[in-house]
Amino acid sequence: MNHKYVTLGIAAIIAVMAVTAIGYAVPQQAFAHKHNNGGVKVNQSIDQLNECSSALCVNDANNTADIDR
Numbered sequence: 001m002n003h004k005y006v007t008l009g010i011a012a013i014i015a016v017m018a019v020t021a022i023g024y025a026v027p028q029q030a031f032a033h034k035h036n037n038g039g040v041k042v043n044q045s046i047d048q049l050n051e052c053s054s055a056l057c058v059n060d061a062n063n064t065a066d067i068d069r
Contacts, residue, residue, distance in 0.1 A: 040067065040068070041067070041068045042065060042066070042067050042068075043065070043066045043068075044063075044064070044065045044066075045062075045063070045064050045065075046061075046062075046063050047061065047062045047063075048060070048061040048062075049061070
């Protein structure tokens with residue numbers, strides 16, 4: 001068997017596997033822009049306060065998110 005054809009065959013198999021993997025790896029959202037004109041808008045606010053004394057630490061946190069479609 002000719003080594004040139006074996007090498008080309010292996011390269012073709014690897015290329016097909018890579019293209020298939022990319023097809024599964026690309027998320028659906030990447031193609032959704034055609035169907036969703038406005039997109040998704042997210043407003044997020046994160047506040048955190050860590051207050052420590054010698055024996056006690058108080059952690060006060062607030063996390064809010066508004067999602068508009």
